[in-house]
Amino acid sequence: MKPYREDVPSLSAQYPFGVVLTLPEKAIILIPARSSQSSYQDARILDESSIRRILWTFRADFTVVNGIRRLLVDETSFASHPNLLTGHQVVEAAIAATVAGHIFAVVAEPRPEQRAHDAINYLRLAARFFSADPAVQEAGFFAFLYRELPRLCCDAYAQMSSATDQIVQLNDQGYEFLFDVGAERVVAAFGITRYNPGSRDSARMAGFLGQAGSTDLQRIILQAGSAQGARNRLEKAQLTWRDRFFQAYGHHYDRGHFISHRQGGGLDINLFPQLADINQGRTRLGAEYRAMEKACVAKHGVDPVFCCSRPIYNDDSWVPVALEYAVIYSAQRIEFRTFPNRPSGGRRNGGGADDKAGDAA
Known part of the structure; x- marks a missing residue:
């Protein structure tokens, strides 16, 4: 890539x-x-x-x-x-x-990519639910979301740069993930949130884009087409994950989660490079993102919440230009916002989707 x-x-x-x-x-x-x-x-x-x-x-x-x-x-x-x-x-x-x-x-890049990507229209989705037949309404709005979101997310993703049609759906830690096998990146993650009282698996997280082990280094040498190619690959593989990102993606990234650890999100497919200011809540938008994440953590005696985390891409990498995040309490109460995920040199948006919010209350 x-x-x-x-x-x-x-x-x-x-x-x-x-x-x-x-x-x-x-x-x-x-x-x-x-x-x-x-x-x-x-x-x-x-x-x-x-x-x-x-x-x-x-x-x-x-x-x-x-x-x-x-x-x-x-x-x-x-x-x-x-x-x-x-x-x-x-x-x-x-x-x-x-x-x-x-x-x-x-x-x-001569100028930031300004193409606007359509957001998932949750308000229209709620209106469709209320006009559906009684059997659909009886099953509940969350069941309706599980049925409708895969198609809507794939349709929106198809408009993005380098999207392929090799998309699979899988379940990880109780959450549904749509994954583009061809482009090797997540299309969306969603589900009814829960509470995870456990501590983070720091050792496994450290391995995310970490330094390669001796077995990996040996495999790199064997697969390289030339001695120079092997040296170039080894040099990059031996970098720390943060140094590798400095070289390939710029600066200011953390190991982010599409579904937060406290909500019960896992590792592996759930991890992505996230703008540190947003992930750590250091800016106004970052504080709003953290508040929405906290709202998704299940609480004893409180009705469950549905969450959808959808990356927006404007190139062929797996680093989103923005992240659309939705917290859905019910068909009458839906909150959603798009957060930047690229360094912007003072601009509010990360070169792509608009910063927008909605509430169906």
């Missing part, structure tokens, strides 16, 4: 002195290696010919050349007095600094 690339606004927010080079099909941002939060191994341009071809395109761009001058002053020794250099000399110095690793040339 191709690596996830952060968009230009996100990277510009992290590196305010970075220099953005906008090309027809992509964007490059030059950032100071000394202050970089990642090696950007999978998203950097490393070969000299490519760097030269790109930078020479901008040799007459006054704004770009002045931005590069600032980078040369602050970060490298390739130009002792860059303010005295011509535009051509600045570009040559930048090429040398980039090849030497003093400046990173990071490939970024």
Whole structure:
């Protein structure tokens, strides 16, 4: 799978002195290696010919050349007095600094993906339930949700990037999961919530995207097509899960749960990379997400609650751009909201679905 690339606004927010080079099909941002939060191994341009071809395109761009001058002053020794250099000399110095690793040339998305994805219309679903035949109403709204949600979630998922039709439904810890076998990612997780008094299995969670064991490393060597390929794979496999994410998906992620541990959610299929600000409740939206999770924890003497957690994707990775979360008390009371799941450089939405909420009360 191709690596996830952060968009230009996100990277510009992290590196305010970075220099953005906008090309027809992509964007490059030059950032100071000394202050970089990642090696950007999978998203950097490393070969000299490519760097030269790109930078020479901008040799007459006054704004770009002045931005590069600032980078040369602050970060490298390739130009002792860059303010005295011509535009051509600045570009040559930048090429040398980039090849030497003093400046990173990071490939970024030219703009965040703005495609809106349809939310599950829970209010319309409730209206359909009330107009259904008496036998359906007698079975209850939650039974109606178990019957209707798989189709609705699959229909909504089919509009997303890289979705396949190889979707299976399985039960894990009492919750229903829809899983795209072709794209290897969760489509939705839902069910009547419960209370889990047990402690987290920290050892197993640590293995989620953890370092590879000796057996895994040996298998990687045997499966590699070349010695160089084996070295590249081993280098990545030996990274910690967080370092691996820094290289492939950007920053600020936790091991999130589609269905929280306290609600009785499990591990494995239930784990996904979740934006830490949301998962830990550090922002206004994060606090709302945590409150909705807590509302789903079953309580003694209180009617059960139905929960649906639905990731929204806008590329071919398994990292959602957003998470639609619904807490359903009854057909008359439904709360739902979409939470961002990508670093946004100050924007509210994670490059995709709108931040929205509803209540049928």
